[in-house]
Amino acid sequence: MYKAVDNYINTLTTTMPYTNNIRLFRKAVLIFLFCNTLLLLSYAKTLYGPLSYFLPFGNNNTLLTFLNPLENPSVATHWKFFVAAQLLSIVACWFLPYKRLFTMLVYFFTMCLYHKTLPIQNAGFNLLVIVLFLLIFMDENADAVKNPLLKTLNITVSNFAVWAARFQVIILYVTASYFKLFDETWLNGTAFYYVLYSDTYSHPWFKYLFMSSSFFIHAITWGALSFQLLFPVLVWFKQTKIPILIAGVLLHVLIIFVMGLTDFGIIMLIMYLLFYVPKFLLPKVVSSN
């Protein structure tokens, strides 16, 4: 037992088992943020500008004020700077060295835009900004440091950042499944009926096709609940990791196209890269670095 723990600590402090995960995850996050900001460009002035409809939070937290400068109308007049800076930081982070520095800039400008639009964000973006902070500490080239002490420190910090990010995903599923166990509609298997009834979280095609199907409604409701209960356990075993991740991909694709929670679905799919890198993506990751 002690030997196993000792071996594990050695592995985490001296080896880089997550290099490919970090490389691919960083690229996926950057692509997502870049496309998301570009997609919102036509509506950006309404979202981030001084005449935005979002009412101020009025918090007294200095750090949050620092990360939410766009709440100040005089700063918000320069919203184009923040949008452009985020896009440029992403490009720099992709093409230039100093990944940590540019990831910090991406984090800062993303947080500025995120905080301004907080009232319309969902759990996906909430998770993304937490993990984006952890991404600052992840380093796919942590073992390139020459100083042995710094090298060990760098590898350890990078590996623990990956574990912390994974832990966030696990917390998400544990919390989601735990609170669902107190909701009657999830327990009696009709939660998806109410989701489909809501215009906001459904799609007419699915609504008219499946809303009267007792089997479908119960299967999706209990299937989603079972998945969220099982994911935190099954994702750690080799035999069950791939099946549970495939189930997760199906669930989140369903969330994208049926519930219309596009950003949430995509972010969750990106998070899975922290657990597994598909083989078909490996050559691309290696060749691009």
Place this chain on the structure above:
Amino acid sequence: MLPVFSQNNKVFAPNPPLYNQQLIVRYYNAKRGWTSWIDPGKNLLNIRYNNPFNVAATEHKVHEYVLTQIWDAHLVAEQKSTVDSLQNDYLLHDARCLMAQHYFSDMMAKETPRSLFSKLQYKIIFTYPEAFSGKTVSDIKATTTELLFPEMNFIPTHVQGRR
């Protein structure tokens, strides 16, 4: 002392909405009177149904945000007084309702820049479906609750030349 970083994990576990909600609006013109009720959210949703990656999905989130804000304002107004006129007086000066006033004024000003409207009024409609019993959508019985907000001036001061 407040924590610098706080994390509310309950955000990852939203309960399913037990009702359908709509925020609709109508406008008043001195010559033509009130328009019929318009449902801007429905138009945005129709775009999103066809393409979930369209910016209309985010525009709809803003629309839902306005709905939740004025719903909150209504709840506060109800707590302050049981008299309708006093509630309306509170709502006419509440920041959330004023924001909705700008939102709907801007919306119409963008669609028809030369519109001669002088007033607007919005309302929320909640539709509660019956419990699940395997019925088709058209057969599901539902109860409806409407919340009519006071008439407000048409002031498109927030128009932000997009599109």
